[in-house]
Amino acid sequence: MVHDKAPTCKADLATAIRESWSQIDEEYCNQVYEVKVCEGKVYIQTQNALSLTPWKKTPCEQPGNIGASEIKQVKANDECSLTYWASRILCTPDPEEKAKLTHQVQEMWNSGNITEIGHIEPPVQPSRKEDLTIVQPGQIKRGKGGTLASRIALLHSLANIEQWAIDLSWDIIARFAAFQLQTGERLPKDFFSDFVKVAGDEAKHYCLLEKRLVELDSRFGDLPVHNGLWQSASDTAHDLLGRLAIVHMVHEARGLDVHPQTLQRFLAQGDKSSAQVLEVLYADEITHVAAGLKWFTYICDVEQRDCLSTFHELVPLYFRGYLKPPFNTEGRKSAGMSEEGRVRSDCAGEPDIY
Numbered sequence: 001m002v003h004d005k006a007p008t009c010k011a012d013l014a015t016a017i018r019e020s021w022s023q024i025d026e027e028y029c030n031q032v033y034e035v036k037v038c039e040g041k042v043y044i045q046t047q048n049a050l051s052l053t054p055w056k057k058t059p060c061e062q063p064g065n066i067g068a069s070e071i072k073q074v075k076a077n078d079e080c081s082l083t084y085w086a087s088r089i090l091c092t093p094d095p096e097e098k099a100k101l102t103h104q105v106q107e108m109w110n111s112g113n114i115t116e117i118g119h120i121e122p123p124v125q126p127s128r129k130e131d132l133t134i135v136q137p138g139q140i141k142r143g144k145g146g147t148l149a150s151r152i153a154l155l156h157s158l159a160n161i162e163q164w165a166i167d168l169s170w171d172i173i174a175r176f177a178a179f180q181l182q183t184g185e186r187l188p189k190d191f192f193s194d195f196v197k198v199a200g201d202e203a204k205h206y207c208l209l210e211k212r213l214v215e216l217d218s219r220f221g222d223l224p225v226h227n228g229l230w231q232s233a234s235d236t237a238h239d240l241l242g243r244l245a246i247v248h249m250v251h252e253a254r255g256l257d258v259h260p261q262t263l264q265r266f267l268a269q270g271d272k273s274s275a276q277v278l279e280v281l282y283a284d285e286i287t288h289v290a291a292g293l294k295w296f297t298y299i300c301d302v303e304q305r306d307c308l309s310t311f312h313e314l315v316p317l318y319f320r321g322y323l324k325p326p327f328n329t330e331g332r333k334s335a336g337m338s339e340e341g342r343v344r345s346d347c348a349g350e351p352d353i354y
Contacts, residue, residue: 081118086174093127095163099203106200122174126167137228145265159209160225169199182303194291201284245314248292256331289335
């Protein structure tokens with residue numbers, strides 16, 4: 001059977017089929033079929049006479065077993081777009097597969113094999129493995145790195161952050177693909193290239209942390225995790241400036257702040273291997289803060305907004321709690337942030353999301 005709509009995740013195959021072939025009995029919509037995408041069409045392998053087009057034997061993208069509830073209608077050719085892949089990665093629950101697919105899409109984008117941005121609505125929330133224990137951010141116990149268990153907890157917490165950071169990068173691409181500035185202009189291609197690069201970095205970070213956890217006889221998922229970072233994504237799902245301000249100029253900048261102290265905790269215990277991983281993360285995160293600041297400034301300039309006052313207006317709207325010292329002034333300056341970019345930092349506050 002062939003359908004001219006390409007698949008993505010968490011949608012209703014039965015609805016798509018009924019719209020095109022109302023004569024098909026609904027009993028077949030509860031089956032699980034092997035699916036392939038080729039030349040903008042979805043080929044569904046069946047074992048009955050319902051197949052309107054023979055199973056195509058030529059090499060096609062997207063092999064896999066996709067259930068009836070996992071097919072979503074999208075525009076023709078959107079499976080070749082960046083937002084198609086962004087949404088697919090967001091719907092990938094396994095973090096190792098998410099990282100692997102991120103690097104594959106990054107290569108396709110950089111090589112020109114993906115050229116269209118497209119416009120496919122991303123999921124409300126990224127998929128996660130069912131065996132993860134999810135708790136509130138304040139319930140995560142990390143310790144201060146004085147024991148092996150504490151260092152594993154810190155690395156595990158960072159791996160969780162990096163998994164969410166992969167998703168945040170793809171979500172900003174998919175969710176704001178059709179964003180128009182007040183002038184009517186669309187975001188330039190460089191915007192998407194920057195966040196594809198950020199996604200690739202975050203995938204690299206996750207892989208490095210997972211590898212280190214395995215070396216320490218642990219793995220990601222052994223400890224509880226939180227979804228705190230996604231709250232900021234949900235709060236700013238309608239506001240690109242808000243997303244850039246909170247995720248990149250607050251949360252990621254906070255990652256720069258805590259790096260020196262975290263690094264010293266590992267070095268104090270002679271854990272140079274973990275420290276080397278942290279140094280890689282830190283160098284990349286400076287560029288991620290810079291990317292957020294770059295596009296925040298770009299939009300403000302085009303729309304003739306004052307950057308600083310806009311930032312100070314947005315942060316109280318979307319950021320929960322207060323930032324606390326220490327602040328990594330050198331790291332923030334490397335990313336292009338000024339001292340005035342610290343909002344409400346002089347108040348005693350809630351625990352950091354990190």
